[in-house]
Amino acid sequence: GSHRRAILQLRRDLHNDRPLEDRALALAEASIGPAEAAELHRWNRRRVAAAAELEQLQRTYEGEVEAARRSLGAVASHEDFLAGIQLSGQGLYQSVLEFIDSARGPGKHPRSKNVRKTESTLVRFVHRTALRTTPFGSFTEIGAQPWRAAPVRLVAEGPRRTRVVRLNRGLLSWMASALRTIEGADRLLWLRLNDTIVRGDPIQAFTRGMEGDTRSYWSERFVSLPQT
Incomplete structure (x- = not known):
């Protein structure tokens, strides 16, 4: 009975690709x-x-x-x-x-x-x-930036950390339209969103199709600005 069980276990181990026990090997050698x-x-x-x-x-x-x-x-x-x-x-x-x-x-x-x-x-x-560089491809930070008559020249400040903000144009457009609905906002805020910004330093231009067109957001690129 024990020999039969050992032989059956040997057959199952071979069928299931498992390592064989020493006792089963010894019985197999005799057969x-x-x-x-x-x-x-x-x-x-x-x-x-x-x-x-x-x-x-x-x-x-x-x-x-x-x-x-x-x-x-x-x-x-x-x-x-x-x-x-x-x-x-x-x-x-x-x-x-x-x-x-x-x-x-x-x-x-x-x-x-x-x-x-x-x-x-x-x-x-x-x-x-x-x-990723798609509209929702990175986190968006929104901050207030004072407008000046002359462009601000960026100066390197040694090892100080520099942060780059990627602005989501769709979100900014919505924010601008929402702010304009607040009474008195036009007297306190100067809202300016220009979708034809030209390439320069450090501003990078983006282009887009006509408003309302099915291709209006094709080939759109987004502005990268150093955070000041």
Whole structure:
């Protein structure tokens, strides 16, 4: 009975591509010829080596995932990045803060469905802020800039950090139209949106089609201005 169970286990292990037990190998040697037994041993050695490589691969993968999570957490912890995340909602902002704390901790951490969702969202945001130039391809900062009679000359200030603001024209147009509906705004604010700004230093022009046309937003580019 025990021999029969061992032989059946051997057949199942072979069928499912699993390493063989020593007892099953010994029983097989007694039932098959020397050449077949030698081939069975060679197969089993290759299978044991493959299992060891897969185990090492899994450990390497887990280590690389943890390193990537720490790197992603470091990027997400930047104050400018967090400011943009905060504009996307308090729920996402809180999830990102929890992810940052988790990524900074030692050792491996469980990757629940919510954690994986936060990781995926962060990767998309990082990609958008770094590479994309579409209207919603980066975070938008809105600030007040005093207009002067003469252009302001930018002066390098050594190692001081320089921030670049990408302005979303669609959002700015909506803000300008909304501000004009406020009583007395025309006396307090000078609103000027020019969609034909020419290329210069440091202003970069953007062009667009005719208003109301189905192609009005084709080939549109967006202004980049140093924040002062």
